[in-house]
Amino acid sequence: MEQFVEVAAGIEIWAEMIDGPEQPAAPILLVMGANAAGVAWPDALVSRLTEHAPVIRYDHRDTGRSTYAFDEHPYAIRDLAADVVAVLDAFDVERAHVVGMSMGGILAQLLLLDTPQRLLSATLMCTTALGSSLAADDSADEELPGPDPALLRLWQDSATSATTRVSSPGASSTGGCSTAPARPSTPTSSAPSRSASSPTRGAATTPAPTPSLPRTAWTGATNWPPWTSRCW
Known part of the structure; x- marks a missing residue:
């Protein structure tokens, strides 16, 4: 089941719940990294997960x-964490098993702090701890070591093909941290049909330059640039 979830005035996000086994089970909510759409989760992984529980992406x-x-309505990283709760509410899910990849792992940590009653468990993948690295403010004394450069190249290569298919609901995909897509100016023909007053949506097709990012307290930033290709 697919739907658009209103998370702010004039802002909607696409969400999908995929049915699981006949026996009821708490859903698994997949939260991808920065710039990555829901189809970046590999279809093979999603299929395996639905053998045990419904999956939301x-x-x-x-x-x-x-x-x-973003240009008209900038938002903070905590707003993205609130979006996760909005998705749960949209599907009438009281609690879920949350799996966060990269930046999604930071969002899962914020959920554990702010709304722990909505989580049954949290699985963090390829991410960093709050208070360190990109999730730290300027007062942090030390940083944990970052990912191996070879791993970052692997993520970038595997995500490049996935970002070209995000507009196709049935497309297969590969996982990883997304490269920075160009922000579309008009809807693509593969996007769901919406009224003229609906917000513009589209599919990422080509990488865009990576802007320089200052170190900041990501939990409170107000101008978080979503098109950066940095891996969170």
Whole structure:
């Protein structure tokens, strides 16, 4: 079941719940990294997970089929964490097993702090701890070591092909941290049909230059650039 979830005035994100086994089970909510749409989760993984429980995946703001409006409506990393709760509410899910990849792992940590009653468990993948690295402010004394450069190249190579298919609901995909897609100016023909007053959506097709990012307290940043290709 697919739907668009309103997370702010004029801002909607695409979300999907895939049925699991006949016996009821708590859903698994997949939260991807920065710039990555829901289809970046490998279909083989999603299929295996649905053997045990329903699976929910969604497109972050400014990705996939969700609203592209960062310039007009900038948001903080905590707003993206609140989007996760909005997705749960949209599917009438009280609690879920949350799996966070890269930046999604940071969002899962914020959920554990702010809304622990909505999580049954949290699985963190390829991410960093709050208070360290990109999730630290300027007062941090030390940083944990970052990912191996070979691993970052692997993520970038595998994600490049996935970002070209985010507009196709049935497309297969490969996982990883997304490269920076160009922000579309008009909807693509593969996007769901919407009224003229609906926010513009589209599909990422080509990488864009990576802006320089200052170190900041990501938990409170107000101008978080969603098109950066940095891996969170």
